Amino acid sequence: MDFLNLAQDVVKRAHAAGATDAECTIAEGEEFSANVRMREVENLKEAGSRGAGLRILIGRKTGASYTSDLSEEGIQHLVKSAIELADITTEDPHADLPGVEELGSIPGDLALYSQDVEGLDTALKISTAKRAEEAALSTDPRISNSEGASFDSHLGRHIFANSRGFSGEYRSSYCSLSTVPVARDGECMERDYWYTMARGFAGLESPELVGRTAAQRALRRLNAVKVETQKVPVVFEPRTARSLLDNIFEAVHGMSIYRHESFLAGKLGEKVAVDGLTVIDDATIPGLFGTSPFDDEGVPSRRT
Known part of the structure; x- marks a missing residue:
């Protein structure tokens, strides 16, 4: 199925049904997951998905709908639902699509898709997960148990079209490997994890490195000493720092600001962080x- 033409057709249908502006997004994906625990396969999952989302404007009133049924009947219902929702929605003076001069796409290969994820052998996926868990279990006698290891892969396609003349699409892929070992020393039991994720299979850390790292992280938790409450400088490791940044990005999200759901709403121009902190959002790094x-x-x- 030509999804780019379908997205453009959905936009045209919405316009014909009364929308002053419209945008359609179609997503298609294939995913696989292999989970093992204590050297045995626990479950395998393989699934495919596809669906279309439509957002329309009637003046300053917005309606949005979604369907996984891309048949003629499903598309008709998609358009009808969006129109009906817009009809009963309160006007939003800021509702609009980007101007024509703002639309476009970055040229060149952004390395979002790797061919080596296609057709990756199921036995290889399972053995990769098993190797990661085995490496963790073999690191130290105190690694007494495991919550398992997982190998996941995904192939996706993203298609977009709007009523202001822009349409585009791109493919993406990724695979990941993780394991969660359990360490025990007497009555003290701790767990931790490690994972690797890349656009292609060749970009993953080795299963042995993933397993050893996860085991070492679990081991260092054993017999931890509680620190007294105090005010001291703190250095966050990357995965913890990332969780803090997630909260910042959520706070500066345009919709969060607009709805006054963010602690940063109304603080434009005010100092909200320490000097020397620079947060960069760069969606162009290949x-x-x-x-x-x-x-x-x-x-x-x-x-x-």
């Missing part, structure tokens, strides 16, 4: 997971 040629509204990705 191969990374926040990268794409254009955003959800058809605006070229950029560094901010």
Whole structure:
């Protein structure tokens, strides 16, 4: 099925049904997951998905709908639902699509898709997960148990079109490997994990490195000493720092600000962090997971 033509057709149908503007997103994906525990396969899962989302404007009133049924009947219902929802929605003076001059796509290969994920042998996926868990269990006698190891892969396709003349698509892929060993020393029991994730299979850390790292992280938790409450400088490790950044990005999200759901709402121009802190949002770095040629509204990705 030509999904780009379908997205453009959905936009045309919405316009014909009364929408002043419309944008359609179609996503298609294939995913696989292999989970093992204590050297045995626990479960395998393989699934495919596809669906279309439509957002329309009637003046300043917005309606949005979604369907996984891409048949003629399903598309008709998609358009009808969006129109009906817009009819009963309160007007939003800021509701609009990006201007024509803002639309576009980053040229060139952003390394979002790797061929080596296609057709990856199921036996290889299982053995990769088993190797990671085995490496963790073999690291130290105190690694007495495991909550398992997982190998996951995904192939996706993203298609977008709007009523202001922009349409585009791109493919993406990723695979990941993780394991969660359990360490025990007397009555003290702790667990931790490690994972690796890349656009292609060849970009993953070795299963042995993943397993050893997870085991070492679990071992260092054993017999930990509680620190007294105090005010001291703290250095966050990368995965903890990332969780803090997640909260910042959620706070600066345009919709969160608009709805006054963010602690930063109304603080434009005010100092909200220490000197020397710079947060960069760069969706143009090839191969990374926040990268794409254009955003959800058809605006070229950029560094901010």
